[in-house]
Amino acid sequence: MDRRHLSADTLVVGGGAAGIAAALTLAHQGLSVLLVERSSGLGGRAAGYACMATTRCRRCSACLVEDSALALRRLDGVEILLSTTIAAASRMADGYSVDVECGSTRSTWKVRGAILCTGFDAFDAAAKPLLGHGKLDGVVTTLELDRILKEAGDEGWSTQDGPPRRVAFVQCVGSRESREGRGYCSQVCCSAALRLAGKLAHLHPEVEITIFYIDLQLMARNVRSYHDELAGRIRFVQGVPGEIAAAPGGGLEVHHEDSGEGTSSTFDRIVLSVGMVPSPATEEIASLLGSRPGPYGFLEGGGPPVLAAGACTFPKDIPGSMDEAREAAARLATALRPARTVAGVDHG
Numbered sequence: 510m511d512r513r514h515l516s517a518d519t520l521v522v523g524g525g526a527a528g529i530a531a532a533l534t535l536a537h538q539g540l541s542v543l544l545v546e547r548s549s550g551l552g553g554r555a556a557g558y559a560c561m562a563t564t565r566c567r568r569c570s571a572c573l574v575e576d577s578a579l580a581l582r583r584l585d586g587v588e589i590l591l592s593t594t595i596a597a598a599s600r601m602a603d604g605y606s607v608d609v610e611c612g613s614t615r616s617t618w619k620v621r622g623a624i625l626c627t628g629f630d631a632f633d634a635a636a637k638p639l640l641g642h643g644k645l646d647g648v649v650t651t652l653e654l655d656r657i658l659k660e661a662g663d664e665g666w667s668t669q670d671g672p673p674r675r676v677a678f679v680q681c682v683g684s685r686e687s688r689e690g691r692g693y694c695s696q697v698c699c700s701a702a703l704r705l706a707g708k709l710a711h712l713h714p715e716v717e718i719t720i721f722y723i724d725l726q727l728m729a730r731n732v733r734s735y736h737d738e739l740a741g742r743i744r745f746v747q748g749v750p751g752e753i754a755a756a757p758g759g760g761l762e763v764h765h766e767d768s769g770e771g772t773s774s775t776f777d778r779i780v781l782s783v784g785m786v787p788s789p790a791t792e793e794i795a796s797l798l799g800s801r802p803g804p805y806g807f808l809e810g811g812g813p814p815v816l817a818a819g820a821c822t823f824p825k826d827i828p829g830s831m832d833e834a835r836e837a838a839a840r841l842a843t844a845l846r847p848a849r850t851v852a853g854v855d856h857g
């Protein structure tokens with residue numbers, strides 16, 4: 510990296526699981542990296558996830574991101590700019606000229622290739638007013654529950670009367686809705702709900718947990734066996750309620766089907782399993798660097814000199830995002846290698 514001329518071999522946009530993995534791979538290949546992250550820290554969404562361990566590790570992968578971020582910070586040849594965004598970019602004969610902006614400070618960097626790792630947005634549960642998020646006390650999203658457990662632990666989840674006794678999870682909120690243009694499965698929310706439910710059951714052996722689902726997406730072997738382990742402890746009900754209302758006697762009431770019969774149940778808390786949607790910021794940055802839109806508004810993976818990886822290309826979990834980012838970084842490194850002279854110096 511040549512700070513006199515502000516140039517780096519590569520640019521990574523986004524410092525979540527994917528961006529960190531991409532930057533690590535590029536640096537290990539001897540390429541200098543400029544990593545631009547718009548928030549004030551590395552880790553992306555995973556930085557808000559609580560450890561899901563119960564009697565043992567439940568392989569949620571949150572700590573994988575933390576460990577990788579630490580490793581990245583120790584590497585030479587990686588410039589990490591936090592609270593920074595890309596303000597402008599233009600194509601040059603041998604790469605891109607990129608304006609990065611941190612508050613009112615702007616600087617121009619020259620890079621030869623880029624990997625976009627700008628992640629996803631969570632579906633906005635308020636867009637489904639019948640589910641009561643933001644209106645009814647006790648309706649939270651999986652991301653909110655994760656953050657509560659991470660930041661305030663068990664106490665953050667309990668009320669002055671103690672921990673909620675009846676908790677329900679509602680799956681597929683914002684996903685698998687063809688008519689809304691979101692016909693895809695978000696891949697990760699069934700395992701996330703299962704781990705959260707397992708964590709609550711571990712913390713509060715007396716809690717009654719119900720999971721309302723369409724069909725459970727539990728591809729990973731460790732998740733499937735966790736489901737089997739929890740099967741006697743958690744009530745799984747096929748069919749998701751379309752409406753949550755305040756129950757006359759207190760709590761939250763839902764009408765649903767159970768074994769083909771219409772019935773209603775009351776809960777103290779309801780957790781909405783929000784899906785993953787493309788982030789509008791991704792579209793903006795992608796158009797600056799000439800990356801192409803893919804299915805449902807996510808990005809195409811592309812090819813050198815500009816690639817995209819992680820959840821910005823389609824919903825996937827942390828290990829999947831990191832694998833895709835490593836692969837993209839390896840492709841970019843291969844493409845840039847012939848023109849490279851000495852690692853970490855200005856090529857301009």
Ligand SMILES: Cc1cc2nc3c(=O)[nH]c(=O)nc-3n(C[C@H](O)[C@H](O)[C@H](O)COP(=O)(O)OP(=O)(O)OC[C@H]3O[C@@H](n4cnc5c(N)ncnc54)[C@H](O)[C@@H]3O)c2cc1C
Nearest residue numbers: 523525526527547553554627628629701819820825826827
């Ligand atoms: C409810 C829920 C629970 C989940 N739980 C798990 C779990 O337990 N285990 C698991 O493996 N996966 C889980 N996932 C999936 C996991 O969150 C993703 O796989 C992972 O976050 C993807 O990493 P990423 O780096 O691609 O994106 P992100 O984590 O979204 O990171 C993207 C980063 O890019 C930055 N960024 C965006 N735009 C710009 C820009 N223009 N300029 C600069 N920076 C920018 C963002 O600030 C962010 O830091 C869960 C997902 C959801 C929705």
Ligand code: SF4
Nearest residue numbers: 560562566567570572
């Ligand atoms: S993978 Fe998840 S459950 Fe296991 S130790 Fe790390 S954060 Fe905890």
Ligand code: SF4
Nearest residue numbers: 681684694695698699
């Ligand atoms: S992972 Fe589960 S909750 Fe998420 S969209 Fe797919 S089936 Fe629905």
